[in-house]
Amino acid sequence: MSEVPRRFLLAGVMGWPVMHSRSPLLHNFWFKRHGLAGTYVPLAIAPDGLGAALRALGPLGFSGCNLTIPHKQAAMALVDEVDEVAQRIGAISCVTVKADGALAGTNNDCFGFIENLRQSIPAWRADAGPAVVLGAGGGARAVAFALMQAGVTEIRIVNRSNERAQKLAADFGAPLAAHPWDWRHDALAGAAIVVNTTSQGMVGQPALDIRLDALPASAVVADIVYVPLETPFLAAARARGHQTVNGLGMLLHQGRPAWKAWFGIETEVTNELRALLEDSLR
Numbered sequence: 001m002s003e004v005p006r007r008f009l010l011a012g013v014m015g016w017p018v019m020h021s022r023s024p025l026l027h028n029f030w031f032k033r034h035g036l037a038g039t040y041v042p043l044a045i046a047p048d049g050l051g052a053a054l055r056a057l058g059p060l061g062f063s064g065c066n067l068t069i070p071h072k073q074a075a076m077a078l079v080d081e082v083d084e085v086a087q088r089i090g091a092i093s094c095v096t097v098k099a100d101g102a103l104a105g106t107n108n109d110c111f112g113f114i115e116n117l118r119q120s121i122p123a124w125r126a127d128a129g130p131a132v133v134l135g136a137g138g139g140a141r142a143v144a145f146a147l148m149q150a151g152v153t154e155i156r157i158v159n160r161s162n163e164r165a166q167k168l169a170a171d172f173g174a175p176l177a178a179h180p181w182d183w184r185h186d187a188l189a190g191a192a193i194v195v196n197t198t199s200q201g202m203v204g205q206p207a208l209d210i211r212l213d214a215l216p217a218s219a220v221v222a223d224i225v226y227v228p229l230e231t232p233f234l235a236a237a238r239a240r241g242h243q244t245v246n247g248l249g250m251l252l253h254q255g256r257p258a259w260k261a262w263f264g265i266e267t268e269v270t271n272e273l274r275a276l277l278e279d280s281l282r
């Protein structure tokens with residue numbers, strides 16, 4: 001008879017709504033891949049219940065959880081420790097229950113973005129030239145932080161609301177600079193990478209309104225939206241011959257440090273995993 005595992009491993013994602021989340025598919029693939037008894041569940045938590053839900057993780061035997069809309073900012077005030085990355089980004093994407101029951105918050109979205117970029121385009125170099133980040137919301141903060149950490153020396157933040165772009169540039173400082181939305185077409189001149197972090201192009205939203213004429217042919221074009229997998233922005237870039245990176249890999253790679261923190265296990269983003277998630281989005 002095979003040995004009975006000591007503990008059933010538990011983790012989940014708290015969101016409101018949450019049933020659209022692809023995270024259970026991702027994490028349950030890893031439980032199976034590693035032959036572990038455990039599960040990852042969607043947890044529908046209303047905003048006013050977040051504090052109580054987070055405090056219940058430990059007593060219920062959860063190793064931790066991910067957070068999605070609308071909880072990422074609110075959790076900052078509800079956990080016991082917030083690491084430097086989450087503090088700089090201003091949002092928590094992952095909570096770990098420590099051995100003493102304390103709740104530790106971090107943000108793995110920036111890791112997810114840069115690891116996906118590196119896996120998708122191994123030749124990408126931080127010193128290849130300026131980066132343009134379209135948008136200044138939560139996703140933009142994670143992307144800009146990741147690019148800054150990677151060593152990009154000029155990051156142009158272009159956002160519809162100029163105030164938000166200015167705030168992001170002021171929060172992070174050099175190498176970020178805020179530019180007006182009207183300038184978005186010209187902001188692409190000389191860029192080595194451009195990343196859409198706005199919600200434009202997402203299912204139900206109009207396509208991002210931008211002309212790519214000024215973008216050098218060698219530039220990498222990325223989108224963090226992953227429904228659809230290829231946004232109109234990425235399709236237009238591909239038609240011009242650019243190397244493109246979709247948003248799905250960012251979601252997949254941010255799960256790796258979560259597994260390390262929750263279960264002490266190194267996981268991998270394999271082609272099989274990517275294909276499973278891609279199929280779920282078709």
Ligand SMILES: NC(=O)c1ccc[n+]([C@@H]2O[C@H](COP(=O)([O-])OP(=O)(O)OC[C@H]3O[C@@H](n4cnc5c(N)ncnc54)[C@H](OP(=O)(O)O)[C@@H]3O)[C@@H](O)[C@H]2O)c1
Pocket residue numbers: 109112134135136137138139140159160161162164197198199200202224225226247248250251
């Ligand atoms: N792949 C991943 O793992 C991942 C991770 C995080 C987010 N995402 C995706 O990224 C997208 C943005 O998420 P978020 O959390 O950053 O949202 P957010 O904080 O609400 O920010 C939304 C951004 O979109 C801009 N925007 C909205 N409507 C616009 C319009 N009509 N024209 C131009 N800009 C517009 C906003 O500009 P204003 O400031 O002017 O409103 C803001 O910069 C979502 O589709 C989300 O699913 C993906």
